[in-house]
Amino acid sequence: MNDLNIKNLQTFFHTREEIVKAVDGVSFSISKGEVLGLVGESGSGKSVTCHSLLNLLPIPPAKIEGGEIFFKGNNLLQATSKNMRSLRGKSISMVFQDPMSCLNPYMSVLEQVAEPLIIHGLVPTQKDAREQAMEMLQRVGVDKIKDRENAYPHEFSGGMRQRAMIAMALITKPELLLADEPTTALDVTVQAKILKLLKSLCQELRTSILFVSHDLGVVAEIADRVVVMYRGKVVEENSTKELFTSPSHPYVKALIACRPTFETSVEKLPTVDDFMGQSPKSTPTAKVPISKSSNLNSQDSWIQVKNLAVHFVQSESRKVIKAVDGVDLSISKGKTLGLVGESGSGKTTLGRAILQLTQINSGEILWDGKDIVKINVSELLSFRKRMQIIFQDPYASLNPRLTIEQTLTEPMKVHGIGGNRSERSNLAVELLEEVGLESNHLKRYPHEFSGGQRQRICVARALSTEPEFVVCDECVSAMDVSVQAQVLNLLHELQISRNLTYLFISHDLCVVRHMADDIAVMRSGRIEEFGKVDEICLHPKTSYTQELMDSIPRTSKTGIF
CATH class of the missing domain: 3.40.50.300 (P-loop containing nucleotide triphosphate hydrolases)
Structure with missing residues (x-):
């Protein structure tokens, strides 16, 4: 049985100028313990799909016009506000794309990671919650949290804030994790650690993961299947290996070709327009060939x-960083x-x-x-x-x-x-x-x-x-x-x-x-x-x-x- 089953989801935004069909007839499912990769262009509807699952849309202008979202057999679109609150952060957790705007600037990072345990009554005392929060923060790579228990989000780097968001989502050991660009702000070593942690969680707890990312290399490493969205619609769905080795849709071929890799080096990357038969937008044209070996104005030590x-x-410990x-x-x-x-x-x-x-x-x-x-x-x-x-x-x-x-x-x-x-x-x-x-x-x-x-x-x-x-x-x-x-x-x-x-x-x-x-x-x-x-x-x-x-x-x- 599938943990999550989305059928013909339609989420539109009613603006003054037009109706934007952000998600238009999207259908896919996730089995228990499966990692599903969701990829596509910026604005293709990936994040709106995730927000629709948890009813986190700004209403108005957003409105779910149709479709069904079944989680554990229950239609989330018909769930009461009380039922949704009991699911959010416990059975279904989400790692948001932007950690700075999602973390509370008035609460310490440790308090925020511990908060889901307290809200859902998963620990007897606040002390237990803080201990588990500290352990989870260390697991995701925030090693200095012991010395910075009272640190606030603005005192962390962008990557550190993203790690804190991941720790907050994982601490309740959810059945479904919606990961919206969870490794975007992370360096490669921590990214590898987080991917390993997510895989481990998926295997140990049979947690299902909807992994949204624009990084095809990351999706290839973690996902079992991949769904590709383009302009609010699903254009291709296949196993990870089949999709990357034998893509059928021109847009999917474009996404794979656009990605710079460590093994190949080209002076100009191909774009989606090159594959979709569209006329590319005008951009500044260099008067000389683009080349790293060019001697144009290459004076040393400018x-x-x-x-x-x-x-x-x-501020508190007076320790110099x-x-x-x-x-x-x-x-x-x-x-x-x-x-x-x-x-x-x-x-x-x-x-x-x-x-x-x-x-x-x-x-x-x-x-x-x-x-x-x-x-x-x-x-x-x-x-x-x-x-x-x-x-x-x-x-x-x-x-x-x-x-x-x-x-x-x-x-x-x-x-x-x-x-x-x-x-x-x-x-x-x-x-x-x-x-x-x-x-x-x-x-x-x-x-x-x-x-x-x-x-x-x-x-x-x-x-x-x-x-x-x-x-x-x-x-x-x-x-x-x-x-x-x-x-x-x-x-x-x-x-x-x-x-x-x-x-x-x-x-x-x-x-x-x-x-x-x-x-x-x-x-x-x-x-x-x-x-x-x-x-x-x-x-x-x-x-x-x-x-x-x-x-x-x-x-x-x-x-x-």
């Missing part, structure tokens, strides 16, 4: 970081430096420190020979125009009160770009089209977009001041492979046409190998290894770097791509 240190002091501890780096003009390492290793802090968004304790940051640490505020403003950042979290980094037009034109107004509002609005339209969106999106708000679409808006905002240096902090981690391919191609082309320099921070080493000229590996606030991309990836010198490389989902490990 940006230099010397003995940089960034320390934080815990050395987030960045004596780092030396150099970035060449017009090139890409890939920065990799485990979550919490200091990658994001280093990127923000270079942009002077985080106060540093000591060290130098030389931009064309000038130490920007010592310049005054008025001088720094002119540098702000030349350096931008694409933040890790597209949900938290966009102002929910501003339309997309206001979001894109605000930096232009601050830095005097565009003579008037109409001119800036036209520039905003051009930016949206460059990143694969449309002019009719200008008047919308961030909550009206999917995760991948929001990240594309963040890319457009970063380009609005015509910068020379961009810190890409996990800028494609929230994107499915098809959109990821478009954005990576776009970033590559923009680097040539605009002569951009990138610090590319990512946990996805396949993406880093595709994008970077050089790689720096960070560990515990220090640079573990630095060198050319092929040298680091193919011939790592340290055991830590080797461990990172071994944790990558590869074609040779799954044997099915």
Whole structure:
């Protein structure tokens, strides 16, 4: 008997302009103890399907127009609010895509992981709940929780917050786990650990898992079967091996081809449009061939970081955390430096420190020979125009009160770009089209977009001041492979046409190998290894770097791509 059986599910969103058929006639089932992979483009209806299962939709504008959702023989669409509350977080748990907006900023992480046990009466005392929560947090890789029992979500890195979300979902040992991009923000070593943990839970407790992901390598490793969604509909369903070795639908073939792998290297990734017979949206065209070996403006050490240190002091224990501890780096003009390492290793802090968004304790940051640490505020403003950042979290980094037009034109107004509002609005339209969106999106708000679409808006905002240096902090981690391919191609082309320099921070080493000229590996606030991309990836010198490389989902490990 199937644990979950969805029949002809229809979930529509009634907007002022139109009715959006987010989920349109979707049907699939999950057997007890089975892992079902759900993949598709950003906006294809994957997350809406998960939210429909637990009745977590915003009503209005959302409305379930039809269909049935049977769990253990009971139709969830006919369940009372009381019955649904008893199921949520106990029999059915969910790992949400965005940990920062889903964790309560007023409660410590440990309290939030323990809360489901207390709410559902699964432990006799709060002390027992905290002990189990601490054990689960350690199982998913939050090893420092013993020293940070009272730490709040904002004190954790993006990857650490995602681990806490996973711990919260697993702590009640649910019968069905809805995992919506559960490893998106995690580095490869922790990702491998989480996948192993999910497999173990599935085998030990016969837990069924609906695993939503845009990472086909991850889906290939964990899923028994795969369902592919496209524009709200299921276009293909098959066993994992059959789907990846013999895909029948053009869209599925496109998804597999769009994914950068560790074994293959191409200068330009194919996109979905190449397979679906659609005319691709216009993007900037490089005037010279895209090549990592190009000597275009390849002067050495355009940006230099010397003995940089960034320390934080815990409010209660007064313990000093050395987030960045004596780092030396150099970035060449017009090139890409890939920065990799485990979550919490200091990658994001280093990127923000270079942009002077985080106060540093000591060290130098030389931009064309000038130490920007010592310049005054008025001088720094002119540098702000030349350096931008694409933040890790597209949900938290966009102002929910501003339309997309206001979001894109605000930096232009601050830095005097565009003579008037109409001119800036036209520039905003051009930016949206460059990143694969449309002019009719200008008047919308961030909550009206999917995760991948929001990240594309963040890319457009970063380009609005015509910068020379961009810190890409996990800028494609929230994107499915098809959109990821478009954005990576776009970033590559923009680097040539605009002569951009990138610090590319990512946990996805396949993406880093595709994008970077050089790689720096960070560990515990220090640079573990630095060198050319092929040298680091193919011939790592340290055991830590080797461990990172071994944790990558590869074609040779799954044997099915």
